[in-house]
Amino acid sequence: MKTLLTRFGVLALVVAVVAAGCAAPTPVVQQVEVTRVVESTSIVHDVVTATPPPAAPEKPFRVAIVMPSSITDAAFSQSMFEGLKAVQQEMGGEGKMEIAYSEGMFKVPDAAAALRDYASQGYDLVIAHGSQYGTSLAQIAPDFPETSFAWGTSLDTFQAQGIGNVFAYQAEAQQGGYVLGAVAAIMSKSGVIGISGPVEAGDAKLWVDGFKAGALATKPDIQVNVSYTGSFSDVSLMAAAAETHIAAGADMLTGSSQSVVGAIGVAKDKKAFWFGTQWDQTALAPETVVASQVYDWTGIIKDMIASHNAGVLGGKSYTLTFKNAGLKIVYNDKIAVPADAKAAADAAIKGIEDGTIKP
Structure with missing residues (x-):
């Protein structure tokens, strides 16, 4: 005053x-x-600034995945789960990306129930990680039009059926199969290669076909024996297939699916060499596994998340290739791979990337 x-x-x-x-x-x-x-009296006008309420915490992007085998199967399921974990870390951790999973879902009805349950809980992206889940997914996805779904290995997004919220992905496994088939042909002393597939579908068949093609392109006179067990999960059948191949003279073995642990065990016992796919299988038998084709799903996962956040809930198909770095060859340092075999592998990769080789 x-x-x-x-x-x-x-x-x-x-x-x-x-x-x-x-x-x-x-x-x-x-x-x-x-x-x-x-x-x-001097009047002072006090400016009262209201404190804004704290901003609501950003909701994490929620991903759920249903897998036919364990997240530590050293094969198909582990490759995708490790990809999800890598993207989660890149996004900033669990607060930015939530991952829920169901493993060991070999029974399709159980997997379908899990997929529907995750969608009902409001997950943003629900992944059916197995070609055996396709029919079920085509029935479930239309019931949850705001949810993005994905499945593989396949390139079918079901758009022909009027479904717009499904992504599809496939590993071009024949590429790595071709490369390591060439290595196996050069390393083989018996002149016989044994290949054990699970079911003639998806990336498993691509791998088998590519491996055979690469071996024959490198050594046209080599003998390549192929068998299928009819099961993605039966370890004992895969082991029996490996036994049969070795009895027929094979000293180089390969196979695909989560059941290959049985075959790798046989290869280890019989002193044969093994070539892996889907994930680095060296740890299963360091003295047996020569090299592995490894799937890197991170680029695909990130694009599906970005697409969903941009309002594109499906309708896109993806592939893993050498050219887009989705496929990688990992050698086992404990096994000496001949220089000419590695040179043949490098030449095959280059040819696949530039299109001169089409496995």
């Missing part, structure tokens, strides 16, 4: 009339100084 002193003079006329006989009154003029105090 401020105080202002205002001074002003007031001329007061004081007339004193003194009756003194008959004399005329004599006016007396006095000047009186009056001080008036005026108080002035």
Whole structure:
């Protein structure tokens, strides 16, 4: 509060009339100084800024995956799960990306129930990681039009059926098969290669066909024996197939699917060499596994997430290739691979990338 002193003079006329006989009154003029105090209040307008409420925490992108085998199968399921974990870390951890999974879903009805349950819980992306799940997914996806689904290995997004929220992915496994088939042909001393497939479908068949083609292109006179067990999961059947190949003279073996642990065990016991696919299988038998074709799904996963966030819920198909770095060859340092075999592998990769080789 401020105080202002205002001074002003007031001329007061004081007339004193003194009756003194008959004399005329004599006016007396006095000047009186009056001080008036005026108080002035200064008004302060306080600006009150309201504190905004804290921003709602950003919701994580939620991914659920259903897999036919374990997340540590050293094959198909582990390759995808490790890809998801890598993307999660790149995005900033669990607070940015949530991963739920169901493993060991060899029974398709159980897998279908899990897929539907995850979609009902509001997951953004639900992955059916197995070609055996395709029919079920085509029935489930239309019931959840706001959810993105993905499945593989296949390139069918079901758009022909009027479904618009399904992604599809496939590993061009024949590429790595061709490359390592060439290596196996050069390393073989018996001149016989044994290949054990699970079911003639998806990337498993691509791998088998590519491996055979690469071996024959490198050594046209080599013998390549192929068999299929009819099961993705039966370890004992895969082991029996490996036994049969070795009995027929094979010293180089390969196979595909989660069941190959059985065949790798046989190769280890019989001192044969093994070539892996889908994931690095060296740890299963360091003295047996020569090299592996490894799937890197991270690029595909990131694009599906970005597409979903941009409002594209499906309708895109993806492939893993050498050219897009989705396929990689990993050698086992504990096994000496001949220089000419590695040179043949490098030449095959180059030819596949530039299109001069079409496995």
